[in-house]
Amino acid sequence: MTDNRKLGENQERSSGRRKFIGGLFASFTSLLVPGFLRADNKSKDVKWIIAGGYSPNDHHWGMGIDISKCIGCGRCVEACKRENNVPLVPFFTRTWIERYRILENGEVLIDSPDAGMKSFKEESTEDNVVRSFFVPKICNQCENPPCVQVCPVGATFQTADGVVLIDSEYCIGCRYCIQACPYGARFLHPETRTAEKCTFCYHRIVKGLAPACVEACPTQARIFGEIKKKASPLVRFLRMNKINVLKPYLNTEPKVFYANLDMEVK
Amino acid sequence: MACNLNKKSMFVVFARFIIERPMNFNPESFWNKIPEQVKRLAILIVILFALFVVVRTVLVPSDFGEHGHFRASAVEEIASQEIRYAGQEICLDCHDDVVETRRVGFHRDVACEVCHGPAAGHIDDPEEVVLEAPRERGYCPLCHEYLPSRPTGFPQIVSASHNPIKPCISCHDPHDPVPPETPKECAACHATIARTKAISHHVYVDCTRCHEAPEEHRAHPREFRPTKPAAREFCGGCHAKDAPGEKGIPRVDLETHEARYVCWQCHYPHLPEAR
Numbered sequence: 001m002t003d004n005r006k007l008g009e010n011q012e013r014s015s016g017r018r019k020f021i022g023g024l025f026a027s028f029t030s031l032l033v034p035g036f037l038r039a040d041n042k043s044k045d046v047k048w049i050i051a052g053g054y055s056p057n058d059h060h061w062g063m064g065i066d067i068s069k070c071i072g073c074g075r076c077v078e079a080c081k082r083e084n085n086v087p088l089v090p091f092f093t094r095t096w097i098e099r100y101r102i103l104e105n106g107e108v109l110i111d112s113p114d115a116g117m118k119s120f121k122e123e124s125t126e127d128n129v130v131r132s133f134f135v136p137k138i139c140n141q142c143e144n145p146p147c148v149q150v151c152p153v154g155a156t157f158q159t160a161d162g163v164v165l166i167d168s169e170y171c172i173g174c175r176y177c178i179q180a181c182p183y184g185a186r187f188l189h190p191e192t193r194t195a196e197k198c199t200f201c202y203h204r205i206v207k208g209l210a211p212a213c214v215e216a217c218p219t220q221a222r223i224f225g226e227i228k229k230k231a232s233p234l235v236r237f238l239r240m241n242k243i244n245v246l247k248p249y250l251n252t253e254p255k256v257f258y259a260n261l262d263m264e265v266k
Numbered sequence: 267m268a269c270n271l272n273k274k275s276m277f278v279v280f281a282r283f284i285i286e287r288p289m290n291f292n293p294e295s296f297w298n299k300i301p302e303q304v305k306r307l308a309i310l311i312v313i314l315f316a317l318f319v320v321v322r323t324v325l326v327p328s329d330f331g332e333h334g335h336f337r338a339s340a341v342e343e344i345a346s347q348e349i350r351y352a353g354q355e356i357c358l359d360c361h362d363d364v365v366e367t368r369r370v371g372f373h374r375d376v377a378c379e380v381c382h383g384p385a386a387g388h389i390d391d392p393e394e395v396v397l398e399a400p401r402e403r404g405y406c407p408l409c410h411e412y413l414p415s416r417p418t419g420f421p422q423i424v425s426a427s428h429n430p431i432k433p434c435i436s437c438h439d440p441h442d443p444v445p446p447e448t449p450k451e452c453a454a455c456h457a458t459i460a461r462t463k464a465i466s467h468h469v470y471v472d473c474t475r476c477h478e479a480p481e482e483h484r485a486h487p488r489e490f491r492p493t494k495p496a497a498r499e500f501c502g503g504c505h506a507k508d509a510p511g512e513k514g515i516p517r518v519d520l521e522t523h524e525a526r527y528v529c530w531q532c533h534y535p536h537l538p539e540a541r
Contacts, residue, residue, distance in 0.1 A: 016282075023285030048333055050342050071416045073409040075380050082384050083350045099415050119408045120415065132415040157336035167340035203347035212351045218376040218409060219420075 048160060054206040056160035061200055062227040062255040063214070064237040065136055067262070069221035072097050072134035077117040079216030083201060090114040092187050094198040095138040095213050100264060103127040108264050135265050136221065138213070139164065139185035139198035140246060140254030147177035147186065147197075156195065162227075162255060163202055168194040182250055200224075227255065350384035353377075357385070360392070364441055371442035372421075381405070381440065406434040414458055419487045421455070448484040455487065459536050466537040476500070476535065501529040 049055045080095045081088055090113075097116030101109040104127055113120065116134070145164045148156050155171040158164050166177075171194035178186040178195060186197040201211035205224075209215070214224045225234030234257075241259035247266070248254075258265075332338040354377040358365045361378075368374060379385050387395040400406075403425070412422040429437070438444075452473045453460030463469060473479075479492035495501065502520045504511055524532070 020278075020282055020285055024281065027281075027285075048338075050345055052345070054345070056341070068417055071409055071420055072413065075408070079351060079379070079384075084347075101415070119411065120413055122411075122413055129414060133417075134415055154330070154335045154337075157334055157340075159341055160333070165341065165344055167337050167343075169343070170337055170340065199344060202341075202344050204349060204351075206345045207349070209349070209351075209353050215351050215353060215377055216380050218373075218380050220375055 050206065052206060059161040059205075060226060060228045061141070061161055061163055061205060062225065062234050062257060063138065063141075063200070063211075064223040064225075064234050064241075064243075064257045064259065065138075066221050066223070066237075066241070066259045067133055067135060068260040069219045070097070070134040070136055071219055071221075072099060072116060072120050073218065074115075074117040074119050075216045075218060076136060076213035076222065077115050079212040080198070081117070083204075083212035084199075086196070087190055089190070090117065092190065092196070093117075094185075094196065095136060098135045098137060099132065100135060100262065101125065101129050101132045102262070102264055104130050131262070133262060135258075135261075136213075137183065137185070137246075138256055139181075139200075140183050140252065140256045141198075141200060143253035143255060144251060146180040146182065146250075146252060150176040150180040152176065163200050163205075164197075165199055165202060166195050166197065168192055168196075171195050182247055182252065183254075349386050351379050352384070352386040352389050354379065356389060367439075368441045371444070373441065373443055401433060401435055403431075403433050406438075406440075412457055419455065422457070424457070452479070463536045467539055468536065495530075495535075498528055501535075505529075 047055055048057055074097060076095055077093060077097060080086065081093070084094060086092055086094055093115040096112055098110050098112045099116070099120055103109065103125065107127070109125065111120075116136075120134075141162060141164050143162065145156075145158060148158055148164060151157075152174060153170060153172055155167045156164065156177055157167070168189075173188060173193045173195065175188060175195065178188060181197075186195050188194070189196045201209070201213075204211055210224045211222075214222045223233050223237045225232035225237075227234060227238075229235065237259065238257060243257045243259060244261040245254040245257060327337050327339070329338040330336070333341075354365075357378045365378070368376075368378075381400055382397040385397055388397050407423070407425045410422055412424045416422060434440075449455070456473075463471075476495055477492040480490045482490040483492055498520060499506075503509055504515055505517055507517050507519050509515075509517065529535075
């Protein structure tokens with residue numbers, strides 16, 4: 001009698017355990033369902049086409065800057081400001097030119113009056129200038145952008161073509177990204193109070209035009225193009241020159257490549 | 267059963283309750299068994315969660331996260347920005363004569379909009395929007411004023427001494443800027459070297475004494491480069507012990523004076539006494 005009851009209880013218990021384990025398995029599996037649904041959603045729009053038939057998935061943009069060709073005329077700075085409605089006040093620039101003067105005693109003078117927009121004036125220094133050159137600077141459109149990491153609301157982001165953009169409607173103007181950018185490429189727009197920076201002239205490149213600064217450079221010091229295609233002006237530029245990027249040790253992987261860059265450039 | 271309950275963890279009991287709900291389950295008695303504070307807490311959590319869901323649905327745009335952690339329509343908004351610079355290809359449609367002149371001249375790589383400004387408005391309405399044409403003397407020096415930082419060989423002038431007051435375009439056609447006559451003196455382009463040499467002991471040594479510049483160098487400075495001295499014996503032509511010339515020239519014995527090096531590794535020929 002006792003044995004029988006024990007047996008029955010055992011059976012009951014084991015069937016309960018089986019049910020329990022089964023239920024547990026089912027509930028854990030159900031956790032995966034939203035993930036699968038999402039993956040399905042994603043695979044549907046592998047091709048992301050925005051207005052005008054441009055697909056960010058088909059492109060990967062970069063820029064090459066040849067230091068030995070830059071004459072510091074500031075046409076790029078002005079073109080950028082006029083194209084993108086950047087205030088003409090010197091303090092706000094999406095691209096700017098720095099003049100480097102390396103003195104005999106090893107000291108490095110760096111200046112950028114009015115962001116280089118009105119070219120430069122020859123200034124005599126007491127020490128002998130060993131070498132001197134212009135460095136145009138711009139948002140490096142990093143492959144690992146620190147600015148995107150710190151944005152608390154998802155207002156700055158990287159699209160599939162590698163360009164880092166800012167959603168000015170979504171930006172709350174907290175300036176985290178301005179702090180995070182190791183290249184000082186960002187600023188707060190004085191009117192909209194949102195973060196601003198170079199977009200590689202996104203509205204132009206989606207229509208097959210070059211960015212305004214590239215268009216306006218009289219010496220072809222700037223070269224714009226695809227990084228990953230076999231034949232593009234930029235790929236040729238990368239192949240023919242010894243290439244450096246700014247602050248490579250930060251592992252931001254910039255997509256603005258400099259040729260003939262002096263080691264003093266920071 | 268009660269003994270079993272104590273042994274198992276609360277999680278297992280709960281999971282079991284969900285999965286194999288007892289047949290004799292009475293919701294009312296179950297509800298009454300829950301302590302009052304747990305009930306209140308549960309209601310509060312439910313309300314907060316509902317509030318979070320509602321606020322999130324209202325605040326987060328529907329297309330957020332479609333292609334990543336951002337608003338997908340923002341990309342379209344950025345891409346729809348107005349274009350100002352039209353690109354130089356389109357200028358050819360009407361101004362083919364000027365474009366053709368420019369295409370073969372020294373300004374062939376300078377796009378029209380570099381000087382004439384953004385032209386998109388002009389293309390939409392050529393009558394109403396007239397482009398700027400900088401005629402004043404201050405404009406060309408933005409590129410052509412002498413700056414030591416500019417790359418060597420780029421044509422530069424010192425505007426203070428280069429035909430002051432006259433507008434640049436009175437002598438130079440900006441669409442085909444051939445200099446009226448190529449400068450004879452080397453200093454017109456190599457100003458830094460000329461200045462340095464002017465204060466050195468080599469001031470009276472002509473450039474051509476050491477460099478042979480082919481005539482074509484004036485028009486195509488990079489394609490036809492001047493020669494440079496190749497050996498110690500070249501400097502020795504003046505500075506060797508037995509070289510002819512004035513007494514004051516410093517002389518060394520080429521055999522014993524640092525024979526491993528060529529002269530310009532230690533002495534800068536344009537300012538020899540300094541380096």
